[in-house]
Amino acid sequence: MSDAGSGASASSPANTPATRESPWPVGLMSEKIAAWIDRLGTVWIEGEITQWQLRGGHVYGKLRDLTQDATVSFTVWRSVAQRLTGEFSQGDRVVALVKPNFWVKGGSLTVQVLEISHVGLGELLQRLERLRRQLQTEGLFDTSRKRALPFLPSLIGLVTGRDSDAEKDVIRNATLRWPGVRFQVHYAAVQGDRAAAEVAAGIEALDRHPDVDVIVVARGGGDFQNLLPFSDERVVRAAAAATTPVVSAVGHEADRPLLDEVADLRASTPTDAAKRVVPDVGEELAGLDQARSRMSARIGQVLASETERIAQLRSRPVLAMPERIVDERAEELVRWIARGTELAERTVEDRTRELDRTRARLTALSPRATLERGYAIAQLVAPGGVPGAVLRDPADAPAGAAIRISLAGGGLDATSNGA
Structure with missing residues (x-):
């Protein structure tokens, strides 16, 4: 019996991969889905009730995700519904302990509600x-x-x-x-x-x-x-x-x-x-009127103040009789011109006398004055014909050396005969 059972089990479609040649029956696939979902056990979920219908003591409804487009059907059996302490209706936000179930005959997924409660204000x-x-x-x-x-x-x-x-x-x-x-x-x-x-x-x-x-x-x-x-x-x-x-x-x-x-x-x-x-258009217009009034008043004050100030300036002697200042300054200018002319002439005379004295001193100290008294200056002529050093000793002019002699009336060229 055991061998026969083992052989049947080995050839059972449940243990055979589905292929095009040997597909699974719909019922087998549904049973596998139901078995897999059943292993999920219980889970807490949160959502919004979109449907709540009481029939025969049982509650049938739908729960929608708060942020995504996802909805799941749920069932509250009579035994659980009788223990509920609150009132529930469409639009309520709830937290529920559920066990997912896959209905093989209908091929639909539902969840069985074991506990359900409103989301509390404190939690929110x-x-x-x-x-x-x-x-x-x-x-x-x-x-x-x-x-x-x-x-x-x-x-x-x-x-x-x-x-x-x-x-x-x-x-x-x-x-x-x-x-x-x-x-x-x-x-x-x-x-x-x-x-x-x-x-x-x-x-x-x-x-x-x-x-x-x-x-x-x-x-x-x-x-x-x-x-x-x-x-x-x-x-x-x-x-x-x-x-x-x-x-x-x-x-x-x-x-x-x-x-x-x-x-x-x-x-x-x-x-x-x-x-x-x-x-507010009324307030803004009123504000503009007030601003216009303040500007007009301020401009009037400024104009009045400036008018008074101009009148005071015009009453002063400098503006009332402007030619008086011109006359006074003209007389002063004439005095300064005369004084300046006198000082300029005196300065020119002083500088002329000083220049004559300086010229006389320069003339007295000039070598030309010495030459005028009959003296002469002898210079040794350097190569190129340029007069060089002044001769102070006959030994400085060897025989045949070219000598330049400067006199008061001009210069002479000479040749030394030696000392």
Whole structure:
């Protein structure tokens, strides 16, 4: 029996690789899938309930991933459903302990819920706090990153819910303040599982728009969970990466999603955002009138002061009788000219007398004066015919040497006969 059993087992399709020639039956493949999934055991998962139906004491529903497009069917058997302490409905965010099961007959995957509970507020707050610390460490909350809003944007980008009160508040109040303001509206879900992705996409789309000068993200008030999409990391990082200034106008004054921290400007409400983004035309016109009045008053004061100053200057003698100064200076100039002429003539005379005395001294000391008295100067003629050294001793002129004799009336050439 054992040999026969072994032979049957060896030739069983379950142990034979599937090929084109010997394929597996559908049931065999389904059984293998079911066996593999059964080995997964139990696992904790988190998601959003998109369907919750009670039939015969059992609950049948669907659970969707919070960030990805993934959904799984689940079943809560009567024994587990009777132990549930909370109320569950579509849209609830839950954590569940499940055991995956593959239904061979129907070829579908379901999960059996063993425990299920709402995601607690404390847990959400802890997650947000961890994300807040991470973003703060990265410097996304630094005030140095904040950009100033334009004084008067030509086109305002608005990310908000379709036909929402926030949209009406922003557009109405902005138009009342500046009638010519224009909007580029990007509609997005503002709560629920699609909100974060759509709001982030809206910020990115408006940031790429070449004419949008500022982006306003607006939503009316709501409870903590309804505002969670505006603390989602995708929304926060989209606002941080935008090159266009971003204004966060989410909820009421007490609400503080993470988008407020990274935005260039936080408005307490959508109405406040409209007031902060565009100036009030009435206030600006009043300011212009006030500035014009102050300028006119100041110019009037300056003109009056300068007029008085000119009158004072004109009353002074120098301007009242300018010829008087000319006459006084003319007389003084004549005296200085006469004095200068006298000094110049006296200086010329003194320098002439000094020059005559110097000329007389030079004449007396000049060798020519000595020659005039009958003396002569004898010089030995160097080669080339140039007079050289003065002869002081007959021995300096050997016989036949050429000598140049300078007299008062001229010069003579001679030849030495020797000493």
